[in-house]
Amino acid sequence: MKITKLVCAICVALWASHAAAQAYPAKAIRLIVPWAPGGNVDITGRIMGAALTESLGQIVVVDNRAGGGGTIGSSMVAKAAPDGYTLLMGSSGSVTAGPAVYANMPYDPVKDFAPVGMVQIVPMIVVINPKVPVNNLKELIALAKERPGKITMASSGTGSSNHLAIELFNTMAGVKFIHVPYKGSGPALAELLGGQVETMIDQLTSSIGFIREGRLKAIAVTTNVRSSVMPNVPTLDEAGLKGFEANTFTGILAPAGTPPAVVDRLHADIVKALRTATVKEKFQNLGADPQERSVRDFGDFIRADLDKWKKVGAAAGVRVE
Numbered sequence: 001m002k003i004t005k006l007v008c009a010i011c012v013a014l015w016a017s018h019a020a021a022q023a024y025p026a027k028a029i030r031l032i033v034p035w036a037p038g039g040n041v042d043i044t045g046r047i048m049g050a051a052l053t054e055s056l057g058q059i060v061v062v063d064n065r066a067g068g069g070g071t072i073g074s075s076m077v078a079k080a081a082p083d084g085y086t087l088l089m090g091s092s093g094s095v096t097a098g099p100a101v102y103a104n105m106p107y108d109p110v111k112d113f114a115p116v117g118m119v120q121i122v123p124m125i126v127v128i129n130p131k132v133p134v135n136n137l138k139e140l141i142a143l144a145k146e147r148p149g150k151i152t153m154a155s156s157g158t159g160s161s162n163h164l165a166i167e168l169f170n171t172m173a174g175v176k177f178i179h180v181p182y183k184g185s186g187p188a189l190a191e192l193l194g195g196q197v198e199t200m201i202d203q204l205t206s207s208i209g210f211i212r213e214g215r216l217k218a219i220a221v222t223t224n225v226r227s228s229v230m231p232n233v234p235t236l237d238e239a240g241l242k243g244f245e246a247n248t249f250t251g252i253l254a255p256a257g258t259p260p261a262v263v264d265r266l267h268a269d270i271v272k273a274l275r276t277a278t279v280k281e282k283f284q285n286l287g288a289d290p291q292e293r294s295v296r297d298f299g300d301f302i303r304a305d306l307d308k309w310k311k312v313g314a315a316a317g318v319r320v321e
Contacts, residue, residue, distance in 0.1 A: 031088075034065055035066050036187050044119060048060075051273035070098055074088055088113065098159040099306060102320045115253055119290065120249065123287060125222065137240055154197040156182060208286055220235060252270060274290045
């Protein structure tokens, strides 16, 4: 009798999941970007939002909810109804780097979200205001040592992947930049362009336009290979910080408990979007590397990335209360 009831319960759950997928999506979908406009996550969210609007047949509205190092917007998604209508444009900053160093996280990045689809891996790049009298990594480090505790380096927020990359840079270079956190790369870049801060470690996707226009100087990329769109810019490893490697990811997540059939539908449409010529071209021009990973692989990646940033944060002594 108990076995019969269990089988019935499983059948009902499978039927409900299938029915949800058949009807999904029946209304607009909200894609939460937990950072201010203008940064990599925002740019990526808008590219994917437009592509998914076309493939899903419903409007995907990008909703910027910045603050708390990406935790405010991410918390909204973690607490939202698990129906596929509120999604997170997740990234290293809000899903792995921040949770690795924040003492009191309002959500568990592994337990409170359902991975839906990885979108891209993005190099970070060290950029400086053109008025700063340095042109390469050696000169930047020399300036920081000459003026200890006086050279500012901006990031997209405390606990972001950019912030942890700065701490790793400080440790490996034996310098101490003044970390200036913002509510996203957009506001940080605005201050960097205006000369309020001297340098920044930023995602290549949000800095590349300013580099091409000559409004920022590119010093080095943080990955272990050069970027195909910036082939003349050395890696930090090549420039003198041997073994330095850091990059960031973006991907779409849903609240935990979202029906598997809905997750599968969204995943299929994300992969479809990544294969379109328009999205491919946009990401290629921005220096991003699209990722067509399975839902399970994306979940495994998140856990591994979280562990990596925990080690970086511990080694640098970063703990955000």
